[in-house]
Amino acid sequence: LIEDTGRISWTSPSNIALIKYWGKYGHQLPCNTSISFTLNESKTTMDFSWSSKDTPSDEIVLDFYFENKKNQLFEDKIRAFLEKNRELFPMLKFLNLEIESTNSFPHSAGIASSASSMSALALGLCSIENQAFDLDICEADLIQKATYVARLASGSASRSVFPEVASWGENTLTSIKSSDELAAPVEGVHEVFKTYRDSIVIVDGGEKAVSSRAGHALMEAHPYREERFKRANELVETLYNILKSGDTKSFCDLVETEALELHGLMMNSNPSFILMKPNTLAVIEKIREFRKESGLDLCFTLDAGPNVHILYPQSIEEEVQKFLSSEIKPLAQNGLIIHDRVGQGPERF
């Protein structure tokens, strides 16, 4: 142990999947490849401090604070995660940890915080190990370990450690080097997609009706299981070609189809879930009408919940903002729309 005490902070963003991860096997491995935009504004900041234990012990000593308050629930979850994956962090024998976490997005915005928080956690743990024990692990290797650790905590978090566009899962494309164990950046993406905006319409900021853990489990006996995984992997290839070519029209078609497919899967699950709310459909209809009238390439995607992510290139931002204020804002809960965009990934400070 080189440094007895120390502090490190990381900020890590959320991400929005274009091709969704829905269904897993083994130790947190995905049944199909997924691709996402890394976001910029919706993020978690974690401040880590550590001190050396008086005597090495197997007990995991961790204090966790969320938005300046002790958060026992989250602390217990992190402790359980660390206990389960103890072999990844031998340092826990020697160090006491304190973590303070804050999110940039409002509490009840219905934005899943697991991708941003679990990627921040993974990055923090990997850098503490590096610094406290002077391991001299280079940045690229640290990110590799962080995507691995983040994946074990929450699958989609594995993608958040990379800038702009990331994928996770085995595939045959030479420009996408991800595997089921490690996410990776998607190379060769057309500049237009790096300018994409994501206006997140909060239709309902409440708790998700189905946790993603339960959602993934529903795919185990799903009647369309095999068909879905095969098709999702095909869609990854199609999407990659679109991302390379800069074809924003085909992007709209594919991304919307995929979002509705995720919801279709949930409707066809046993038990069945309808996660859209009436205003989710109202927003979708407005988007499609506006696209038809204006000829502008904006489209929507959905997570496993009722909120709508509206995706569009920066070049049409002004027109879309006007449309959002007049047509969409009245459909959002408390008028809440969070303006986000494709971002550069985590930052350490």
Ligand code: PMV
């Ligand atoms: O990472 P999890 O287990 O919370 O699952 C995420 C599932 C979706 O957000 C619906 C899709 C995805 O790929 O992010």
